[in-house]
Amino acid sequence: MGITDRKEREKQEMRKLIISAAMEMFITEGFDKTSIRNIADKIEYSPATIYLYYKDKDELLYEVQGQAFMEIYNAFVRDVTATDPMDRLQQLLHSYVNFGFEHPDLYDLMFILRSPMNATENDWPNCDEAYHFLTKTLEECIDQLRFTDVNLAALSIWGLGHGLISLYIRERIKVTKIPDDQIRTAIKATVDEQLRLIKR
Amino acid sequence: MGITDRKEREKQEMRKLIISAAMEMFITEGFDKTSIRNIADKIEYSPATIYLYYKDKDELLYEVQGQAFMEIYNAFVRDVTATDPMDRLQQLLHSYVNFGFEHPDLYDLMFILRSPMNATENDWPNCDEAYHFLTKTLEECIDQLRFTDVNLAALSIWGLGHGLISLYIRERIKVTKIPDDQIRTAIKATVDEQLRLIKR
DNA sequence: TTTATTTACTGAACACTGTTTATTAAGTTT
DNA sequence: AAACTTAATAAACAGTGTTCAGTAAATAAA
Numbered sequence: 001m002g003i004t005d006r007k008e009r010e011k012q013e014m015r016k017l018i019i020s021a022a023m024e025m026f027i028t029e030g031f032d033k034t035s036i037r038n039i040a041d042k043i044e045y046s047p048a049t050i051y052l053y054y055k056d057k058d059e060l061l062y063e064v065q066g067q068a069f070m071e072i073y074n075a076f077v078r079d080v081t082a083t084d085p086m087d088r089l090q091q092l093l094h095s096y097v098n099f100g101f102e103h104p105d106l107y108d109l110m111f112i113l114r115s116p117m118n119a120t121e122n123d124w125p126n127c128d129e130a131y132h133f134l135t136k137t138l139e140e141c142i143d144q145l146r147f148t149d150v151n152l153a154a155l156s157i158w159g160l161g162h163g164l165i166s167l168y169i170r171e172r173i174k175v176t177k178i179p180d181d182q183i184r185t186a187i188k189a190t191v192d193e194q195l196r197l198i199k200r
Numbered sequence: 201m202g203i204t205d206r207k208e209r210e211k212q213e214m215r216k217l218i219i220s221a222a223m224e225m226f227i228t229e230g231f232d233k234t235s236i237r238n239i240a241d242k243i244e245y246s247p248a249t250i251y252l253y254y255k256d257k258d259e260l261l262y263e264v265q266g267q268a269f270m271e272i273y274n275a276f277v278r279d280v281t282a283t284d285p286m287d288r289l290q291q292l293l294h295s296y297v298n299f300g301f302e303h304p305d306l307y308d309l310m311f312i313l314r315s316p317m318n319a320t321e322n323d324w325p326n327c328d329e330a331y332h333f334l335t336k337t338l339e340e341c342i343d344q345l346r347f348t349d350v351n352l353a354a355l356s357i358w359g360l361g362h363g364l365i366s367l368y369i370r371e372r373i374k375v376t377k378i379p380d381d382q383i384r385t386a387i388k389a390t391v392d393e394q395l396r397l398i399k400r
Numbered sequence: 401t402t403t404a405t406t407t408a409c410t411g412a413a414c415a416c417t418g419t420t421t422a423t424t425a426a427g428t429t430t
Numbered sequence: 431a432a433a434c435t436t437a438a439t440a441a442a443c444a445g446t447g448t449t450c451a452g453t454a455a456a457t458a459a460a
Contacts, residue, residue, distance in 0.1 A: 113370070152389070162366070163360055170312060235416080249437080
């Protein structure tokens with residue numbers, strides 16, 4: 001049936017159109033300040049139409065999260081090029097931190113925003129892959145680390161990286177009185193120091 | 201003038217009434233799900249009345265933040281009782297992490313929520329005091345640490361603590377697949393390990 | 401080709417949100 | 431007792447996410 005094929009294709013295109021617009025606005029305006037009506041305006045459809053393709057605003061976020069996790073994963077693949085395991089770990093961390101600096105709104109909706117974690121309890125698209133990149137990288141050098149459990153090592157390194165970036169994004173790091181133009185280097189230095197610390 | 205005194209007193213009482221109601225609802229429902237109308241209902245006044253005492257919803261948050269920072273500071277004073285500097289540091293960290301576990305919604309509005317950081321750019325009530333508790337505690341044992349700069353040491357320890365708690369509160373830590381009933385102990389263990397790591 | 405049916409879309413509404421303003425009622429001063 | 435000041439509110443405005451009855455076009459059946 002050619003027609004149903006085309007219909008399906010058009011449906012997918014419409015979904016993509018909506019998500020692209022949503023993502024663009026989430027990045028430039030943030031999730032909260034982007035309304036369904038804004039998105040509808042941008043793609044020149046009525047707000048109600050969006051609800052024919054997505055259940056609610058959370059599903060839009062869920063989908064954009066998936067895209068964003070793909071992007072950070074691709075950044076990992078792009079940046080982590082070394083062969084030495086410890087070097088790879090460092091490259092991974094730099095890649096992560098840089099992603100946060102360069103795409104703060106994406107980082108926000110991936111790791112900070114409270115939202116569609118209700119989606120089937122467990123599966124969280126493409127986040128697993130990104131996390132797996134970390135655990136895999138850690139596995140390769142776990143014998144050089146002061147950790148025996150990969151998950152605990154991940155906690156120690158992801159926790160710090162995320163903590164610093166989110167304090168930065170949500171402007172809490174200001175309380176340290178570290179000058180604005182030095183914060184990024186301070187964060188990077190702290191993360192690098194962490195790598196040295198966890199080395200056996 | 202007795203009357204103006206009483207008026208001033210009544211005004212302050214009203215402000216307190218509003219803030220108490222707001223705080224209670226921020227804790228039980230969260231900031232986003234608490235509306236001005238809800239608060240007004242609770243104290244049996246009209247929504248417009250609240251605007252006679254506070255500029256906007258952000259000012260409410262700002263005020264509750266102040267209270268919350270006082271509370272965490274009090275928790276620090278209560279929990280950090282040791283005389284040995286390193287012990288004090290550990291007690292401080294435990295106090296911080298426990299506060300996050302026991303008052304997740306307060307923690308949220310203090311450290312995660314995006315909001316009234318616009319308030320005069322700089323002053324952020326009672327947060328400085330709490331942060332100062334950390335830097336002071338660090339100063340006392342900086343010679344036993346692998347850091348020379350107190351602010352960088354704070355970054356390393358606050359960053360990790362905050363990172364883990366916020367990943368927990370915003371449910372991102374689930375991706376580690378660490379069983380729910382083990383996460384808290386895993387977080388505490390990670391923080392303790394960090395203390396060992398930064399020890400010279 | 402004409403009729404029937406399915407599909408895609410939308411205008412208008414609902415129930416909420418933060419916030420402002422004109423009006424009323426009470427308290428205070430003259 | 432009259433004039434003035436203050437405190438509180440009802441009602442409105444502009445926005446939000448979301449739903450639903452109704453319309454117009456595309457497809458299927460006659």
